[in-house]
Amino acid sequence: MIKKITILFFLLFVAFSAFSQKSSGVISGKIIDEQGNLSLPGATVILDSGERYTISNQIGHYEFLNVPEGTYRVTVQYIGFVSHTLEAKVEIGKNTKLDFIMSSDLLSLDEVVITGERLKGQAKALNQQKNNQNITNVISSDQVGRFADANVGDALKRVPGITVQNDQGEARNLIIRGLAPELNSVTLNGDRIPSAEGDNRNVQMDLIPSDMISTIEVNKTLTPDMDADAIGGSVNLITRASPNGQRISATLAGGYAPIREKGNYTAGLVYGNRFFDNKLGAVFSASYNNNNFGSDNIEAEWKEGEKGQVYIGEKDIRKYDVQRVRRSFALALDYNLDSNNTLFLNSMYNWRDDRENRYRVRYRKIKPLYDDQDNITGFTGDIRRETKGGIDNNRNKNTRLEDQRVQNYSIGGQHLINAKLDLDWQVNYATASEDRPNERYLSFQSKGLDLSQDLSDLNFPLVNASGDGLDTFKVNQLSENHNFTKEKEIGAKVNIRIPFSVIDGQKGRLRTGLRLRIKEKKRDNIFYEYEPITSFGTLADLPISYYGGGNWEAGPNDFPGFFVDKSFLGNLNLTNTSLFEGELDPSEYLSENYKAKERISAAYLRWDQDLSDKFSIITGVRVEHTNIDYTGNYVKEEEELVGQISNTNSYTDILPSLAIKYDIQNDLILRAAVSTALARPNYYSLAPYVNVNTEDNEISAGNPELVATNAINFDLMVDKYFKSVGILSGGVFYKNMKNFIYTASDSQYTQEKFASDFPNQSNPISNGETWDFVQSRNGDNVGVYGFEVALQRQLDFIPVDFFKSLGVYVNYTLTKSKTKGITNEDGEERKGIDLPGTAPHMLNASLSWDNDKFSIRVSSNYSSDYIDELGGNEFEDRYYDKQFFLDANASYKLSENLRVFAEANNLTNQPLRYYQGVSERTMQAEYYLPKFNLGLKFDL
Numbered sequence: 001m002i003k004k005i006t007i008l009f010f011l012l013f014v015a016f017s018a019f020s021q022k023s024s025g026v027i028s029g030k031i032i033d034e035q036g037n038l039s040l041p042g043a044t045v046i047l048d049s050g051e052r053y054t055i056s057n058q059i060g061h062y063e064f065l066n067v068p069e070g071t072y073r074v075t076v077q078y079i080g081f082v083s084h085t086l087e088a089k090v091e092i093g094k095n096t097k098l099d100f101i102m103s104s105d106l107l108s109l110d111e112v113v114i115t116g117e118r119l120k121g122q123a124k125a126l127n128q129q130k131n132n133q134n135i136t137n138v139i140s141s142d143q144v145g146r147f148a149d150a151n152v153g154d155a156l157k158r159v160p161g162i163t164v165q166n167d168q169g170e171a172r173n174l175i176i177r178g179l180a181p182e183l184n185s186v187t188l189n190g191d192r193i194p195s196a197e198g199d200n201r202n203v204q205m206d207l208i209p210s211d212m213i214s215t216i217e218v219n220k221t222l223t224p225d226m227d228a229d230a231i232g233g234s235v236n237l238i239t240r241a242s243p244n245g246q247r248i249s250a251t252l253a254g255g256y257a258p259i260r261e262k263g264n265y266t267a268g269l270v271y272g273n274r275f276f277d278n279k280l281g282a283v284f285s286a287s288y289n290n291n292n293f294g295s296d297n298i299e300a301e302w303k304e305g306e307k308g309q310v311y312i313g314e315k316d317i318r319k320y321d322v323q324r325v326r327r328s329f330a331l332a333l334d335y336n337l338d339s340n341n342t343l344f345l346n347s348m349y350n351w352r353d354d355r356e357n358r359y360r361v362r363y364r365k366i367k368p369l370y371d372d373q374d375n376i377t378g379f380t381g382d383i384r385r386e387t388k389g390g391i392d393n394n395r396n397k398n399t400r401l402e403d404q405r406v407q408n409y410s411i412g413g414q415h416l417i418n419a420k421l422d423l424d425w426q427v428n429y430a431t432a433s434e435d436r437p438n439e440r441y442l443s444f445q446s447k448g449l450d451l452s453q454d455l456s457d458l459n460f461p462l463v464n465a466s467g468d469g470l471d472t473f474k475v476n477q478l479s480e481n482h483n484f485t486k487e488k489e490i491g492a493k494v495n496i497r498i499p500f501s502v503i504d505g506q507k508g509r510l511r512t513g514l515r516l517r518i519k520e521k522k523r524d525n526i527f528y529e530y531e532p533i534t535s536f537g538t539l540a541d542l543p544i545s546y547y548g549g550g551n552w553e554a555g556p557n558d559f560p561g562f563f564v565d566k567s568f569l570g571n572l573n574l575t576n577t578s579l580f581e582g583e584l585d586p587s588e589y590l591s592e593n594y595k596a597k598e599r600i601s602a603a604y605l606r607w608d609q610d611l612s613d614k615f616s617i618i619t620g621v622r623v624e625h626t627n628i629d630y631t632g633n634y635v636k637e638e639e640e641l642v643g644q645i646s647n648t649n650s651y652t653d654i655l656p657s658l659a660i661k662y663d664i665q666n667d668l669i670l671r672a673a674v675s676t677a678l679a680r681p682n683y684y685s686l687a688p689y690v691n692v693n694t695e696d697n698e699i700s701a702g703n704p705e706l707v708a709t710n711a712i713n714f715d716l717m718v719d720k721y722f723k724s725v726g727i728l729s730g731g732v733f734y735k736n737m738k739n740f741i742y743t744a745s746d747s748q749y750t751q752e753k754f755a756s757d758f759p760n761q762s763n764p765i766s767n768g769e770t771w772d773f774v775q776s777r778n779g780d781n782v783g784v785y786g787f788e789v790a791l792q793r794q795l796d797f798i799p800v801d802f803f804k805s806l807g808v809y810v811n812y813t814l815t816k817s818k819t820k821g822i823t824n825e826d827g828e829e830r831k832g833i834d835l836p837g838t839a840p841h842m843l844n845a846s847l848s849w850d851n852d853k854f855s856i857r858v859s860s861n862y863s864s865d866y867i868d869e870l871g872g873n874e875f876e877d878r879y880y881d882k883q884f885f886l887d888a889n890a891s892y893k894l895s896e897n898l899r900v901f902a903e904a905n906n907l908t909n910q911p912l913r914y915y916q917g918v919s920e921r922t923m924q925a926e927y928y929l930p931k932f933n934l935g936l937k938f939d940l
Contacts, residue, residue: 024419025090028063028339029098031056031076032244038120039241040102041215042128042138044077052507055131058215059241059334066420066499076100079130080123080725085273095339095416123725125215133608133618134659135671135731136718137161137218141211141240150266150289150905151326152213152237153205157885160729160790160811161233163842165880166912168295168322169928170206177220177733178784178815178866179232180837182741183679183709186235189346190410192227193237194487196404198523198592199684207352207404210286211251211268212328213241220733221659221673221694221715224604224620225495225511228655231677231711231737239330239348242281243272246940253901253935259553259928260321262292266935281334289326294319296553297926300461302916303366304875306374310921312453315363315463318926319547319560323355323399327614340416350406356400358388359547359563360746363463366451377777379451383468384476385539389566391480396438398570403435416884425494436483441725442569444539444551445476451668458920470540470562478530480574481588487521506610515602522595527588530580543568553909553927584687587638591700594687597629598680618659626680632702633688634761642762645688647690647704653678667721671731675713680705681741685776690774692764696770699749701757707778711737726793734785739778740819744834745872747825749773772825780821789814803852809859813842817866823874839866839880856890868914877922883887903933 009211027047031040039060046053047064056062067090071188075085077515081102088098093128129138137159153171157164164171165181173181186193186203193203215238248271255264265288273284298318303313328351333342366381389394395403412426446468454462493515501508536542542564549559574580627650634642657675664670687702717731746753749772765771790811796804817835824830834840846859861884868880886908892902907930914923 020463024066024068025092026063026065026095026416026419027067027072027074027088027098028061028091028416029077029100030244031060031062031100031102033081033120034101034103038079038124040081040124040127042078042124042126042131043100043102044127044131046075046077048072063416063422063441065416065422065497069534071593072100076102078102078123079127079721079723080120086107090167092351093419097339102902105218126721126725126727126792128215128217130669130719130721133616133661133671134219134223135221135673135715137220139216141214141898142813143611149379150210151206152208152210152216154559154905155210155213156205156216156218156235157861158790158809158844158846158859159216161220161813161815161842162218163839164205166883167206168320168324169293169906169912169931170324170928172204172206172234173202175837175839176218176232176235177353177735177786177788177813178817178835178838179735180835182682184232184235185227185230186237187227188237188348188430189239189410190236191408191410191426191430191491192229192489192517193408193426194430194489194519194521195404196406196432196434196485196487198434198483198485198525198723200682201680204404204406205512206235206774207326207350207406208291209268209326209328212239212285212287212330212348212350213237214795221713222657222675222677223618223659224606224655224657225513225516225621228516228602228622228624228653228677229618229680229710231679231713231735238333239346240270240272240283241332242274242283242334245274247272247283248938250938250940253933255903255931255933256292257291257929257931259296260292260294264292264931264933266933279336280846281332282334283330285328285330287326287328289324291324291931292322293324293928293931294321295926296320297924298460298554298558298922299924300598300916300922301925302875304367304920305376306370309368309376311366311368311376311379311455312363312463313364313366315461317361317558317560317823319359321399323353325353325355327351342409342414344410344413345409347409348407352402352404353395354402354404356388356402357399358386359545359560359565360384360386360388361560361563362386363451363465366463366534375490379453381449381451381465382445382447383465383473385442385473385561385563386441387564387566387569389440389569391438391440392567392570393438396570398566400439401437403437404433406430406432407429413422421498422497423494423496426492428491429489431486431488433486434484436481437525439481439483440569440572441477441479442564443476443478444564446474450535453692458556459925462555462557470544471538473539475532475536476618478532478572478574478580478741479528479585479588480530481525481527483523483589485521485523489520490518492516500607501609503609503611506612507608507616508610509608511604511606511608513604515600515604517600517602519598519600520596523593525589525592527585528574528582529585530574530582533579533581539564553929554911554925561766566691585639586635586641590633590639590641591635591689591691592684594630594684594689596631596683596687599627601625614663616661618657618661620657622655622657623652624655624678625819626650626708628686630687630702630704632687634690636692636694636764638691638693641716643762645690647686647688649704650709653710654709667723669719669721671717671719673713673715675715677711677713679711681708681776685741690758690761694759696762697769698774699754699771700774703776706741706776707739709737709740709778711735722793724794724796726791728791728793730789731789732785732787734782734783737835738781738885740782741776741834742779742822742870744777744823745774745825746773746823746827747872748827778821779819782817782819784817784835784838786813786815793851805849807848807850808846809848810845811843815840815842822870830874833870834867836867836869839863853893854890855892857888859887861885865915865919875917877913877917879917879919881915881919883910883913884908885910891937898936898938899936900936905931905933 125138165172167171251268253266299316409430495513500510604622843863848857
């Protein structure tokens with residue numbers, strides 16, 4: 001199939017190159033603002049009073065192909081700017097260049113336009129959103145700067161239909177329209193960003209600073225020319241393009257994190273210009289962010305007793321000290337060979353060092369004591385006190401270092417072959433890695449203690465012990481590990497575009513192209529356990545740190561207590577064989593390591609056709625062919641390598657789509673779409689590993705037979721645009737997904753089932769035995785449906801000066817789901833289960849006030865609780881709790897080029913919270929306190 005479409009692609013290219021008539025020319029140019037630096041994407045460019053039109057691209061460039069010889073009037077329309085008309089004379093076989101400089105002149109009659117700089121970013125985003133054929137949300141860097149958002153993930157949570165999952169108080173994973181992160185995609189300038197995480201395809205959104213991105217485009221429906229692996233949606237991060245003249249911008253800020261009473265530091269720089277008679281454009285961006293903070297945490301695992309009593313089977317109290325250092329660099333170049341040919345280069349390098357110390361006290365192996373009537377009379381259990389850190393060197397600095405790096409490089413070209421044919425191409429290389437060297441753990445244990453539990457407040461459950469003095473804690477485990485994950489992708493694509501209309505006088509266009517993605521991923525972890533030659537003694541004999549409960553956020557009566565000092569752990573010379581005996585512990589890494597190779601080749605055909613001056617369609621088909629080659633380990637007793645298992649597979653997806661756009665009025669637009677998309681399984685879910693634990697009669701395994709989740713999507717959206725730069729929109733959506741993936745537990749796993757699932761592997765289960773088995777599986781189908789509404793508006797229609805500077809931004813999304821084919825641990829189908837990751841309610845709201853010098857904004861973000869991970873039954877299900885964030889920021893313009901700003905994040909002290917089964921049973925509650933920032937921004 002792919003070969004046939006490839007041949008068709010080149011036949012089309014040759015045919016239109018060879019036989020295109022020389023009776024027409026081209027009109028092209030660029031659209032910029034009156035300052036001459038800001039390109040205006042999404043502008044409507046009209047040729048001769050609406051007979052033909054086109055839309056400017058991301059760098060403000062437009063072109064009309066196949067224009068007959070003659071003189072024409074070209075008009076540009078842009079929300080918030082005055083319409084502008086110029087005359088163009090077209091000659092046969094030539095490209096007539098016509099640039100537009102758009103004005104926001106207040107004296108223009110019959111126009112409502114931008115009053116200064118404050119709404120230019122909003123206008124830039126809304127023009128793109130208005131003229132996109134598919135359903136999108138667009139936010140520009142100027143809009144991002146109006147919120148107190150340090151990373152791209154925090155900025156995205158403002159978009160309708162998007163919520164986030166946090167890590168250490170920062171947005172990390174995206175949920176779009178209630179669909180989990182693995183059902184969405186994130187791209188950089190149209191190319192997929194690899195994942196630095198070891199088991200999934202998720203892109204770490206807290207890795208990329210928000211000030212490195214020019215525009216964020218959220219595509220909620222797909223067109224045939226877009227990668228298909230985005231059921232929920234595709235987020236495209238667009239970096240800065242070369243300016244039309246010199247631009248210099250710098251940011252310097254400092255902040256404070258009360259949770260650990262530490263300072264935070266931020267700096268940014270942008271420089272751009274054009275050289276060599278404007279042939280070469282360049283823009284360089286850099287960002288540095290050093291955050292020192294932490295979190296207070298409790299975690300619990302709940303169990304049921306003989307009479308159904310609920311008690312805690314395990315509980316943690318954790319203190320985290322964290323330093324995150326982000327460094328990000330980007331360079332974009334474009335070179336105009338001539339009026340018909342341009343080459344470009346884009347590169348971005350993101351590097352984050354995450355240093356962490358964790359101090360964890362764990363009440364474990366908690367067993368209830370019963371009387372004759374099976375009433376619980378008490379508990380016994382063990383306590384462990386563990387220090388997590390790393391070696392004392394100039395990189396780890398006595399901490400666990402997580403070194404994450406994501407790099408993207410691309411080169412490409414745009415070529416006008418003749419008046420009827422243009423072509424673009426791009427080759428990209430991207431890598432993502434996570435390196436955790438010399439990570440160390442030292443834990444001490446006190447066994448066989450009498451415990452008590454106070455469950456009067458299940459939100460903050462208490463476990464207490466007697467006889468747990470420091471001299472009762474002896475060394476339990478001393479270890480060092482090195483975890484490494486890397487993913488790389490090589491991609492190439494080529495597209496051609498030709499005029500093609502079946503209706504006289506109406507615009508039509510045919511596009512076709514090829515795409516290749518070659519991906520490799522591996523996880524290579526190793527773990528050593530050490531025994532001191534000379535005993536450490538007890539915890540009371542070593543250098544310790546004490547963390548009391550005076551300011552503990554995660555519960556009024558909990559606190560961590562005593563731990564081995566991180567410097568003592570970091571300075572242990574574990575490689576000295578006279579001091580320590582070390583050996584590998586394969587149970588910690590053998591089953592986790594794997595290798596994966598994927599090759600995705602695609603071809604598409606897209607046809608855009610205007611049926612009238614108000615009605616247009618996009619239809620076409622995309623074909624994606626996937627080849628996979630995975631290798632995992634068969635591990636027995638969690639540490640014996642029985643052998644490696646390899647699996648290859650291939651499949652082809654045919655993905656048609658249809659999008660309709662109807663301009664009810666110039667500022668009232670209806671969009672509808674029927675599209676298809678897919679989501680490939682997570683890497684580790686596909687890895688053909690088997691991990692056997694005969695002591696507990698447990699098996700966990702990968703599932704190389706998993707198939708990609710496929711979806712048919714139905715969308716309907718109506719947008720009302722305001723001349724004063726605003727929008728009111730509302731829409732409904734429905735997604736029918738087949739073969740969705742979930743984690744299944746089977747407590748009745750038999751010898752026969754193992755032989756069927758793993759026919760070429762030795763069978764560890766004896767005849768008549770039943771074991772516990774955990775594996776990712778395909779469910780039957782799930783329906784996801786909902787609606788979203790959004791309002792973005794300046795209140796300048798109210799005839800009072802105060803309201804003319806007041807703006808509102810509010811959106812709400814409702815999402816529901818209904819699954820079929822999910823089974824519990826006994827193999828019985830569970831009814832009424834929501835799709836994991838589906839947040840039913842999402843709400844954003846902000847209120848802003850701006851004038852020429854002063855700007856202030858208060859922003860809120862709410863999402864309701866939802867099921868996050870299925871257990872063996874509803875008692876074990878894990879839920880992500882509701883969250884409400886309140887942020888504020890303000891700025892004051894000291895001069896034309898300098899302003900001071902202040903930011904406050906998480907004023908509600910919103911914790912990351914999970915609960916088990918019912919909302920009262922806390923599984924995890926992690927608190928961060930607010931953060932504050934103050935800085936200067938210079939822009940020339």
